[in-house]
Amino acid sequence: MTDATTALARAMADERLRIVASLIRTTRDWDIAEDAVADAAERALLTWPRDGVPRNPAAWLTTTAQRRALDVIRRAGTERAKLAEVGAQQAFDEQGGTGPVDHGVLTDDRLRLVFTCCHPALAMEARVALTLKVVGGLSTGEVARMFLVPEPTMGQRLLRAKKRIANAAIPYKVPEAADLPERLDGVLAVVYLVFTQGYAGAAAPELAEEAIRLGRLLRELMPDEDEVSGLLALMLAQHARRHARLVDGELVTLEQQDRSRWDRAAVEEALGLAMPPGRAPGPYRLQAELALTHLRAADAADTDWRQIVRLYDRLLALQPSPVVSLNRAIALGMAEGPHRGLVALDELADHPALQGLHLLPAARADLLARAGRSAEAVAELDRALTLAPTEHERRQLARRRSELA
């Protein structure tokens, strides 16, 4: 890479989002905003190697993109375009035009963009696509490949989403304080969905990394919202274990994972996001603390299982869920002996949401094996094997069975 391309890559990584976000506000046109930034980057590739890298590459890109956007609006020449042009010109003038980038206003624009892309009046699919494309800065082709759909399909999805923002009158703003917690939950749900799609292997694994990048951005934009830090810590803690979780195509349980294969950089980043004292933890924070408790342990035996049970209790108080209850029962078995865990599992046996799933028999098998009741554990594993949804899980259960039988 030449100096010019390196400088451009760095300036785009730092500033693309700010520039797009402010152009959407001033032009009220998402396509013009995105195209203008892409155009400015192309121009930089032509002129920077020839004329040298400007002293302030970010300001150069901002100004060039603004001029380009104004050009496009002018050329459209419609009444509406003229109004937009006047508005955009005023907004640029207020920002100081060609002057240095005004981070105060522009930081707000990035948040506006995030909340608009994740607006509840958009379908979840549209929110995910818009967030990756416009906030994450991926190309339509990249987003399409990650979700294993043809590029024109993704292009249509993005086009419809942008049209809907305009036609349904979805505003470009950060929600009022009273609505913020609920709307923030919506933003976090989009990011976590991107992460889990990458993590579960239903789509490209790069999605997990994109989600973490979005998580870091949200934390930068909303440093005081603990659920944002909690979500980032949760994703990092899960991501840290990726190479230990899937070895040679085989799923490995947390207990049996080779902890030296954990990604130390991700572990350290996650541990650095611990909960500040005196806060009431939300659901992402509690899930993060669960994951962090595992990360802090040298091995399964060293894990603070009583703390894990307490965290599950708090999570269940906020969000009752049979799957969380099941995990709590397993943790209780680890903390207080398999018998206590089996009693807790028995209380869940009739829960309608767990019928037909392998989770309950697999958990029973685990606790029965710990209690030395191998024959009963094998019988439960046989039940679990008939119910497991994926080949990975079936192979993992079969391995467990052959160890016991």
Add this chain to the structure above:
Amino acid sequence: MKFLMLVSLDPTRDQSDEDLTGTLEVEDWVTKYDDAGVRLLGSQVRMAEDATSVTRRQGKLLVTDGPFAESREWIVGFDVLECSDLDEAIKVAAEHPMAVGGRLELRPFVE
């Protein structure tokens, strides 16, 4: 900008859910948003069995009783709201008791 808010019954809704948290009595809702200049117009309308459909096909006027199509949701009223954007319209709609008793649909005017 103006929004048409369609007020419908929802036969599929859980009848046991009578939690009116966050909503106003309909008279109070009307007064509040009339006074605020948000609600420009609105009314209950007769049920679907009293509807009349009007169409012209190949120039021929066709008047029939009943609504256009058998639908699972029945429009029972409407309001026209003046709001700055969808978020504001959602806030207004969310305080209407039919958000619990039925469903509300917001349609921005084409302007």
